Amino acid sequence: MNAVLQAQALGRKYGRRWALRECTIDIPAGHVVGLVGPNGAGKTTLLKLAGGQLHPSAGGITVLGDRPAATPAQLARIGFVAQDTPVYPGLTVAEHLRLGARLNPRWDAAAARERVARLGLVPAHRAGRLSGGQRAQLALTLGxxxxxxxxxxxxxxxxxxxxxxREFLQGLMEATVEHEFSVVLSSHLVSDLERVCDFLIVLVDSRVQVAGEVDDLLATHHRLTGPRRDPDRLPAGQHVISARHTERQSTFIIRTDGPIHDPAWTVSRLSLEDLVLAYMDKRTADHRRVALEVRR
Ligand SMILES: Nc1ncnc2c1ncn2[C@@H]1O[C@H](COP(=O)(O)OP(=O)(O)OP(=O)(O)O)[C@@H](O)[C@H]1O
Incomplete structure (x- = not known):
């Protein structure tokens, strides 16, 4: 299947500070991709690079096989709804739909009208008079x-x-099934993504921590609980993502492709939220380790 988004050592700096670095990902078509990470992780930066609103400072990115925003034809194949729900305050809902029809060659006027009616948006109302949530819904309708x-x-x-x-995410799911398009959406809230995403990218501190199909990620990550143990004593193929210890007990979240034979461990499955939090925890732990090493 063709890739919708490929990035190779992609990086973007603002001034001297990297907002995104060393980002290498390959997203096949047909997925709903969740991009998750804390504030300032670099999510918007990655999405803007994909949308062509920003240019890379390092590496490269292709979207639908071409440089982002390379041609008007390529722009027509990509919908982008920015974080601040870009609508024109002075235009009415109906005027937004007319503008959409004029600017987009594949515009689905019937679907737009139907969605606006279902949401209870009044066509004659100016966008500036809508609530924040209604403006978001209008922007999504246009997308x-x-x-x-x-x-x-x-x-x-x-x-x-x-x-x-919930209704929006449900509607999005239905639309992807009916019209077979790919989606990349960012959120802080894993619970939202858990419902709809089948591909996940975790971004923390401007770096991709993990990326892959949700089913694969959940099949290869496990929680091990057992007698206290040094992580260095785990088998080579078991990569520790996070570790917690009490005086007697250790709990590890590990990534492994192989089976876990050690009878000392109680092995349990992770939820997507557990997995995301483990990678965020890993990053914090790495920072602590670096800080300690610097101080020594
Ligand atoms: N225009 C800009 N000028 C300077 N620094 C910026 C600019 N835009 C973003 N940054 C910085 O780049 C980093 C990544 O920002 P980005 O908006 O991509 O993060 P994010 O994950 O989308 O955050 P949030 O969840 O808060 O929206 C942050 O440290 C931010 O301060």
Whole structure:
């Protein structure tokens, strides 16, 4: 299957500070990709590089087989809904739909009208008078009606209430099944992503910590609980992502492709949230280790 997004040692600096570095990923078509990480991790930077709003400071990126925003034809294949729900405050809902129709060759006018009606948005209302959540829904409607091959959504559900959030994600899932497009969406909330994503990228401190299909990630990551043990004594193929110890007990989250034979361990499956938190924890632990080494 073709890649929707490929990045090779991709990096972006603001001034002297790297917002994203050494990012190498390969996302096959047909996935709903969740990009998760804490504030300032570099999620928006990666999405803007994919959308062509930013240029790389290092490495390269292709989207749908071409440089982002290389041609008008390529722009038409990508929908991008930015974090600050870009709508025109002075234009009405209906005017937004007319503008969408004029600017996008594959515009699905019927779907846009139907979605606006279902959401209870009044066509004659100006976008500036809508609530934050309604503006987000309007921006999302424009993104969906463009009928892109790849829809990029930066924090799409952040301003929605829990019910609207669930409905939006449900609607997004249905649209991907019906129209077979790929989605990359960012969020802080793993619980949202857990519902809809089948591919996950964890970004912390401007670096990709892990990326892959959710099923593969969940099949290769395990929690081991047992008598206290030094992580260096685990077999070579078991990579420790995070470790917690009490006086007598150790709990490790490990990544391994092989079976776990050691009878000392109780092995349990992880939820996606456990997995994400383990990688965030790993990063914090790495920082602590570096700080200690520097101080020595
Ligand atoms: N225009 C800019 N000028 C300077 N620094 C920037 C700019 N945009 C982002 N940064 C910095 O780059 C880093 C990554 O920011 P980015 O917005 O990509 O993170 P994020 O993961 O999307 O965060 P959030 O979840 O808070 O939206 C941060 O340290 C941020 O301060």
């Amino acid at each position: 969906l009606a463009k009928r892109p091959e790849l829809l990029i959504l930066d924090e799409p559900v952040a301003s929605l209430d829990p019910l609207a959030r």
